[in-house]
Amino acid sequence: MSTIAHGAAATVRRKPLAGAALFVTTAVALAVGVALPWLVPTKIAMSLLAQAMFDALLATSVGFLILQNGRVSFGQAAFFGLGGYSVGVLIARHWVAPEVAVLIAIILPTLVAFLLGLVIARITGVAHAMLTLAVGQAFYEVVFRWRELAKGDDGMSFNLPRHLFGLSASGLQDPAVMMVLAWTILVLVLFALALFARSRIGQIAAAIRDNEERARFLGYSTMLPRALVYAIAAFIAAIAGVLSACYNGYIAPQMFHWSVSGFALIMAIIGGAKFIIGPAIGAVVLFYIKDYAGQFAEYWPAIVGIILVVVTLTMPRGVVGLAATLWKMRGR
Amino acid sequence: MFIQILNGIVYGGLLYLLAVGLVLIFGLREVVNFAHGSLFMVGAYLGFTVAAMGYWWGGLLVSVVAMAIVGCMLDAAVFRTLRKQDHIVTVLVTFGILLILETTVTAIWGKAYLTYPVPRLLAGTVDIGSSPFPIYRLFVIAVSVAVALSLSAWLRYTRTGLYIRAASTDARVTAMQGINVDRLSLIVVGLGTALAGLSGVVAGPLLSLSPTMGNYILIDSFIVVVIGGLGSFAGAFAAALLIGQIHNFGAVYLPWASTVLPFLLMVAILIWRPTGFAGSRT
Amino acid sequence: MSAYAIEGVGLTRRFGGFAALDGVDIAVKQGEIRGLIGPNGAGKSTLIDVLSGRAPNRGGKVLLNGEDISDLTPQERRRRGMARSFQRTNIFPELTVEQQLRVASWAVAGADIDEVMDELHLTAMADVVAAEISYGDQRHLDLALALVGRPTVLLLDEPAAGLTMEESLSLARILRDLANRWHVTVLLVEHDMQVVFSICDRVTVLHLGRSLSEGTCDEIRADPTVVAAYLGTEA
Numbered sequence: 001m002s003t004i005a006h007g008a009a010a011t012v013r014r015k016p017l018a019g020a021a022l023f024v025t026t027a028v029a030l031a032v033g034v035a036l037p038w039l040v041p042t043k044i045a046m047s048l049l050a051q052a053m054f055d056a057l058l059a060t061s062v063g064f065l066i067l068q069n070g071r072v073s074f075g076q077a078a079f080f081g082l083g084g085y086s087v088g089v090l091i092a093r094h095w096v097a098p099e100v101a102v103l104i105a106i107i108l109p110t111l112v113a114f115l116l117g118l119v120i121a122r123i124t125g126v127a128h129a130m131l132t133l134a135v136g137q138a139f140y141e142v143v144f145r146w147r148e149l150a151k152g153d154d155g156m157s158f159n160l161p162r163h164l165f166g167l168s169a170s171g172l173q174d175p176a177v178m179m180v181l182a183w184t185i186l187v188l189v190l191f192a193l194a195l196f197a198r199s200r201i202g203q204i205a206a207a208i209r210d211n212e213e214r215a216r217f218l219g220y221s222t223m224l225p226r227a228l229v230y231a232i233a234a235f236i237a238a239i240a241g242v243l244s245a246c247y248n249g250y251i252a253p254q255m256f257h258w259s260v261s262g263f264a265l266i267m268a269i270i271g272g273a274k275f276i277i278g279p280a281i282g283a284v285v286l287f288y289i290k291d292y293a294g295q296f297a298e299y300w301p302a303i304v305g306i307i308l309v310v311v312t313l314t315m316p317r318g319v320v321g322l323a324a325t326l327w328k329m330r331g332r
Numbered sequence: 333m334f335i336q337i338l339n340g341i342v343y344g345g346l347l348y349l350l351a352v353g354l355v356l357i358f359g360l361r362e363v364v365n366f367a368h369g370s371l372f373m374v375g376a377y378l379g380f381t382v383a384a385m386g387y388w389w390g391g392l393l394v395s396v397v398a399m400a401i402v403g404c405m406l407d408a409a410v411f412r413t414l415r416k417q418d419h420i421v422t423v424l425v426t427f428g429i430l431l432i433l434e435t436t437v438t439a440i441w442g443k444a445y446l447t448y449p450v451p452r453l454l455a456g457t458v459d460i461g462s463s464p465f466p467i468y469r470l471f472v473i474a475v476s477v478a479v480a481l482s483l484s485a486w487l488r489y490t491r492t493g494l495y496i497r498a499a500s501t502d503a504r505v506t507a508m509q510g511i512n513v514d515r516l517s518l519i520v521v522g523l524g525t526a527l528a529g530l531s532g533v534v535a536g537p538l539l540s541l542s543p544t545m546g547n548y549i550l551i552d553s554f555i556v557v558v559i560g561g562l563g564s565f566a567g568a569f570a571a572a573l574l575i576g577q578i579h580n581f582g583a584v585y586l587p588w589a590s591t592v593l594p595f596l597l598m599v600a601i602l603i604w605r606p607t608g609f610a611g612s613r614t
Numbered sequence: 615m616s617a618y619a620i621e622g623v624g625l626t627r628r629f630g631g632f633a634a635l636d637g638v639d640i641a642v643k644q645g646e647i648r649g650l651i652g653p654n655g656a657g658k659s660t661l662i663d664v665l666s667g668r669a670p671n672r673g674g675k676v677l678l679n680g681e682d683i684s685d686l687t688p689q690e691r692r693r694r695g696m697a698r699s700f701q702r703t704n705i706f707p708e709l710t711v712e713q714q715l716r717v718a719s720w721a722v723a724g725a726d727i728d729e730v731m732d733e734l735h736l737t738a739m740a741d742v743v744a745a746e747i748s749y750g751d752q753r754h755l756d757l758a759l760a761l762v763g764r765p766t767v768l769l770l771d772e773p774a775a776g777l778t779m780e781e782s783l784s785l786a787r788i789l790r791d792l793a794n795r796w797h798v799t800v801l802l803v804e805h806d807m808q809v810v811f812s813i814c815d816r817v818t819v820l821h822l823g824r825s826l827s828e829g830t831c832d833e834i835r836a837d838p839t840v841v842a843a844y845l846g847t848e849a
Contacts, residue, residue: 072420126364126419130554131602137551138595207717210706219692219721305431
């Protein structure tokens with residue numbers, strides 16, 4: 001039995017957070033979000049938190065694929081980049097209204113992932129990791145070389161419109177506003193994923209992840225639920241891409257790079273991909289370790305590598321898994 | 333035209349040297365080594381350092397031996413320890429090793445591109461048809477062909493080779509026959525990474541050295557491994573030549589297609605035979 | 615309604631030159647419990663696979679309550695009332711017992727799961743993750759998954775594999791009892807003759823991909839060809 005894609009949850013009897021508790025937690029988290037500008041001291045800290053939220057969204061996307069589909073993706077940056085590029089290119093060229101650009105930037109990657117999911121969902125394990133890596137890199141190569149699209153490897157700056165959905169768009173580049181917005185979106189995404197996990201389709205998807213053949217003989221077609229999970233994961237990654245592109249006013253092929261996918265996967269694993277909130281926690285933890293390790297910034301990938309190796313070897317269920325275990329032991 | 337084909341064979345040969353190492357390791361450990369590209373890169377830097385002192389061939393030797401040792405350590409410390417875990421865990425750990433190696437090399441040699449010299453013996457060009465062609469490139473072709481021939485002879489005619497082929501088919505059954513798979517794996521992973529070191533040195537004068545030089549070629553060799561049929565030596569050889577040609581011809585005539593075509597080919601193959609090539613063995 | 619709940623006509627399945635099934639005819643009456651026995655490699659599991667749609671059907675027909683379902687997917691067969699279990703325990707390890715039975719019930723119009731949990735003694739462990747319950751309970755769960763929604767036809771591939779004699783007989787009694795009360799037609803592959811003869815109405819003997827003999831338990835026990843081919847060594 002595998003540790004990451006399967007089995008890990010078996011040792012803990014997870015009582016799903018009772019309905020009321022879920023709503024209360026979400027409400028508290030949203031309230032904290034509104035209070036953030038008073039809690040976070042400096043503009044720099046706000047900007048860091050906003051970026052940590054982008055990472056958290058992307059990691060949540062990768063983790064959700066593991067949690068609900070049992071598939072490990074090394075190419076989730078494809079949808080992050082696709083979201084960012086769609087919004088950047090469409091706004092820069094004024095092809096459509098900016099609001100439409102945002103919608104397209106979120107819907108297009110979702111749709112692409114759904115169609116791709118129909119095809120690649122039956123590929124498992126190591127082959128799936130290699131395949132998604134290749135798909136992600138294919139996108140990277142295309143935007144890298146296609147200079148006419150967005151200046152190839154130089155990347156492209158773009159100006160936000162004055163208004164977006166009737167609100168002043170310049171706020172998107174204000175750390176305080178973006179921090180609150182990204183936090184709120186992350187909380188809502190996690191809330192929605194928790195609801196999905198308890199929904200009928202969510203439990204059917206979990207059953208298909210656990211044992212696809214038996215699910216088929218119980219009367220389920222397994223392609224659609226799997227593709228749906230791919231689509232939802234891409235939807236989240238696309239939101240992260242749109243937010244990140246708008247905040248920076250800049251898009252570059254780096255958004256598609258496999259290192260982005262790889263780091264998102266690492267965050268998910270470190271946080272604990274068997275928990276809906278695990279990847280987000282992993283992202284935030286890593287982000288702040290990085291900030292703290294500022295003077296060692298040039299060794300950062302190695303530090304991440306070491307953390308990853310240590311975590312996979314010593315706590316296969318990640319930080320959140322460890323916390324859950326400790327909590328249980330305390331209760332005894 | 334003919335020169336183009338030769339250039340394609342050169343790149344295909346390099347891909348083969350890298351891909352065959354991946355195939356060897358995958359056969360025994362059922363793990364795709366994401367650190368393989370960075371071992372290639374480390375091999376190139378080691379060779380470069382010795383070559384810079386004036387011993388080009390010494391650099392080759394040092395790199396191959398050092399990488400063989402690193403491979404044995406990798407097998408003993410990582411692959412053997414994690415053999416009962418989900419293979420994807422091992423893949424993640426190799427990804428972590430990739431990050432560590434890249435950073436270490438950056439810290440020692442810096443980020444700047446370095447130029448690997450061509451050995452004096454192989455400098456200059458020969459005329460093929462009427463156009464000049466670097467002798468060094470012919471050397472690269474010769475090395476890959478020599479490796480391909482000796483490897484297939486070794487696998488076919490020696491007892492160890494027979495065991496390796498058996499273990500690649502089914503490691504568990506082979507172990508039950510009383511064959512020491514762990515010792516085999518030590519040899520195989522050592523050999524695979526030694527080949528990564530060899531290809532790093534050989535590729536050095538063709539590519540410029542940088543800590544990320546292994547990434548691009550790693551993905552290309554993933555494609556080779558998958559198209560060749562995850563775990564097949566002959567398949568990897570054919571696929572490496574094919575990707576080498578696509579790479580080179582595309583670069584000249586169809587830059588667009590050359591970048592995306594290998595990826596599409598890989599996706600198509602995986603979809604066409606998800607279990608035949610990989611699914612059944614993951 | 616057809617007199618037969620499940621029928622296979624001329625079922626054939628070849629692997630290369632080897633015929634795992636070589637024109638097998640089988641017809642099980644409504645409400646009957648049919649045993650399927652034969653030595654290893656006789657084609658028992660293959661027959662279940664072809665009937666349930668797991669293996670492609672090449673030549674031959676499968677009828678469910680008189681309706682030709684040869685070209686239907688496993689999903690469609692389940693919705694028409696056919697369920698099966700597998701030789702190896704085939705459950706959802708990470709879902710709780712209740713969760714997976716509920717998932718199973720949604721596929722058949724939200725059937726009642728309490729009765730199945732109750733009959734198969736799973737109620738006490740409803741909230742436990744399936745990977746953590748005992749092997750015997752897992753086999754019960756496996757059977758329960760197939761029984762959700764009271765299928766009309768149940769194909770069971772060694773449901774008691776790996777159980778002790780006592781556990782096997784207990785499981786067999788539950789099965790017999792439920793099949794009678796819920797009017798389920800059962801086709802049961804089972805190695806253990808004691809189990810087969812204790813619950814089956816009739817028995818079909820497969821040998822080398824062909825149907826060697828068919829009859830009541832007594833007839834099969836007395837059939838000289840069966841004894842020669844199969845029972846002889848064990849009885």
